[in-house]
Amino acid sequence: MQNKTESAPPTTDWRAVWQLLRPYWFSDEKWRARGLFFVVVALALGMVYLDVQFNAWNRDFYNALENKNFDVFKEQLWRFSYLAFIYIAVAIYRIYLMQALEIRWRTWMTNQYMQAWLDNQAYYRIEQGRTADNPDQRIAEDLQLITNGSLTLFFGLLSSVVSLASFVGILWSVSGPLTFMLSGRAVTIPGYMVWFAIAYAGLGSLIVWRIGRPLVAQNFSQQRFEADFRFGLIRIRENAESVALYRGEAQEREQLAGRFGRIRANWWNIMRTTKRLNLASTFYSQFAVIFPFLVGAPRYFGGTITLGGLMQISSAFGHVQESLSWFINAFSSLASWKASANRLAGFHAAVDAARRQETGIAVTRSSAGEIRLKQLALSLPGGQALTQAFSGAMAPGQRILVTGPSGCGKSTLFRAIADIWPYGTGAVELPRSAAMLFLPQRSYLPIGTLREAIAYPAAETAYQEADIHRFLDLCRLAHLRDKLDHADNWSQRLSPGEQQRLAFVRVFLMRPQVLFLDEATSALDAHTEDGLYQMVLSELPQATVVSIAHREMVAKFHQTSWRFVHAVGAAQEKSGEPRFAIDIVPLLAEGAAR
Numbered sequence: 001m002q003n004k005t006e007s008a009p010p011t012t013d014w015r016a017v018w019q020l021l022r023p024y025w026f027s028d029e030k031w032r033a034r035g036l037f038f039v040v041v042a043l044a045l046g047m048v049y050l051d052v053q054f055n056a057w058n059r060d061f062y063n064a065l066e067n068k069n070f071d072v073f074k075e076q077l078w079r080f081s082y083l084a085f086i087y088i089a090v091a092i093y094r095i096y097l098m099q100a101l102e103i104r105w106r107t108w109m110t111n112q113y114m115q116a117w118l119d120n121q122a123y124y125r126i127e128q129g130r131t132a133d134n135p136d137q138r139i140a141e142d143l144q145l146i147t148n149g150s151l152t153l154f155f156g157l158l159s160s161v162v163s164l165a166s167f168v169g170i171l172w173s174v175s176g177p178l179t180f181m182l183s184g185r186a187v188t189i190p191g192y193m194v195w196f197a198i199a200y201a202g203l204g205s206l207i208v209w210r211i212g213r214p215l216v217a218q219n220f221s222q223q224r225f226e227a228d229f230r231f232g233l234i235r236i237r238e239n240a241e242s243v244a245l246y247r248g249e250a251q252e253r254e255q256l257a258g259r260f261g262r263i264r265a266n267w268w269n270i271m272r273t274t275k276r277l278n279l280a281s282t283f284y285s286q287f288a289v290i291f292p293f294l295v296g297a298p299r300y301f302g303g304t305i306t307l308g309g310l311m312q313i314s315s316a317f318g319h320v321q322e323s324l325s326w327f328i329n330a331f332s333s334l335a336s337w338k339a340s341a342n343r344l345a346g347f348h349a350a351v352d353a354a355r356r357q358e359t360g361i362a363v364t365r366s367s368a369g370e371i372r373l374k375q376l377a378l379s380l381p382g383g384q385a386l387t388q389a390f391s392g393a394m395a396p397g398q399r400i401l402v403t404g405p406s407g408c409g410k411s412t413l414f415r416a417i418a419d420i421w422p423y424g425t426g427a428v429e430l431p432r433s434a435a436m437l438f439l440p441q442r443s444y445l446p447i448g449t450l451r452e453a454i455a456y457p458a459a460e461t462a463y464q465e466a467d468i469h470r471f472l473d474l475c476r477l478a479h480l481r482d483k484l485d486h487a488d489n490w491s492q493r494l495s496p497g498e499q500q501r502l503a504f505v506r507v508f509l510m511r512p513q514v515l516f517l518d519e520a521t522s523a524l525d526a527h528t529e530d531g532l533y534q535m536v537l538s539e540l541p542q543a544t545v546v547s548i549a550h551r552e553m554v555a556k557f558h559q560t561s562w563r564f565v566h567a568v569g570a571a572q573e574k575s576g577e578p579r580f581a582i583d584i585v586p587l588l589a590e591g592a593a594r
Ligand SMILES: Nc1ncnc2c1ncn2[C@@H]1O[C@H](COP(=O)(O)OP(=O)(O)OP(=O)(O)O)[C@@H](O)[C@H]1O
Pocket: 127, 128, 129, 380, 381, 382, 404, 405, 406, 407, 408, 409, 410, 411, 412, 413
């Protein structure tokens, strides 16, 4: 699957976003979550309070300097020291506790998402129906972005609003009115510094935002190009042998160069925008240092305000313009937060739909000893009919061979019996207590020790060492005996034939009552295949065995054949009629070995 991400931040359904954010705060962790949240709120408010204290300190300290009052100067140094000490502690713990809240929230959400995704085979249905892309990115990356983004944006907003309210008040009271002559009349602007701060921050931030705006889309594309490049590299790693055998290096290099070329081209765009943005924002922040002095100078030199007053105005001005700038600068974080929220809302809906998906095929457990298929008709996810309705039974101990042309639906029949294929109609009745095992052509081998790979999905301690050794020997894998505790990526390390033999070791350890073999011996030579089937019969004499196989020679191990045959001609295929029917044909009794 192509590792694709949306090319532009999509629009947001706010109700879906709320549904996404809400559950943690009402979960069984709610008291701890809310408690931590209010502590961080208190610390954020505490920081604004300390900023206000520093602002007043500015006035008193610079007045002491101006008046050459050494006692007050010393007193203010002490005041600064303890304020700074408290400020450092509050600032550190505000971030530390916010991060603690973030990881708790993310852990909770990750567990929920992983559980929902793995529940009721939703992960499989999503891949079958292609209803959501890149679940890995949603669970690993978007959940991090959404929890971090929500907290950072919320506390940023809180601090900015409270700081703005506090410092607008201070600035208003300390700046005083400005009076000037306009067409022969005296005009007075009360709290004029507030208006200057709003104008300065508003205009400056707007310019910075306009210049930096393309960065949102550029960063979004960069993420996608990086993911595509990484995915290309992983594909080569996973298919190293095929690429090497085809000598496909030149083609791969060209592909990778193309993907990396997009990263580089976009990066240059990011660099150009960042350069312009840095020019504007540095100019804006540097000029903000002297701007309040320029505007306050007439009143200072006119003797209306003291040096301390001027310094207090400058500090309050800085806070007001910083808070106002936050609103404009937060737009880009908000855009990527929204994009993540949207992707997650879509993923959540897809997982939910997959979990609740109405299944056309009713799979139930009954006390009957046999597997019964009742009027079972298979279809494809798009709704096209694959097979005509069919009824049949698999009796305990019976051995059935399923045959038919490639693509007729043999594996799909197994999927329907395994209750992972909802597309179709009819019913499947399974024996209540019978353990079933499905062996595909390529069995899944988890990365880890060989013992874990053999025992999967049971725990690695589930089987006796002596049994593992015996079955390794029987399946001609004695050379792996001393590798049981070696960790490796066994699906890359072992040959396809060895992997198929290892899957039979699993079969003999698990001892299922019903065994489905889907071309499970296709990579083996005829002699080994024969030996494995003999062993299945001797080790699991009571088991029902259902095989899909293309080779004629395995027929002798089965008593009955279920044959998929063409039901319609090529012309009717297009009309949506079921393409195949299933016939039950007894195999010659004398040929069926016991
Ligand atoms: N997720 C899917 N979406 C759409 N079509 C699918 C999907 N999975 C399988 N099919 C189609 O269903 C049909 C039956 O597939 P199935 O794997 O059951 O065939 P098969 O008889 O086992 O083939 P083979 O002998 O080649 O292994 C094929 O045409 C296949 O392309």
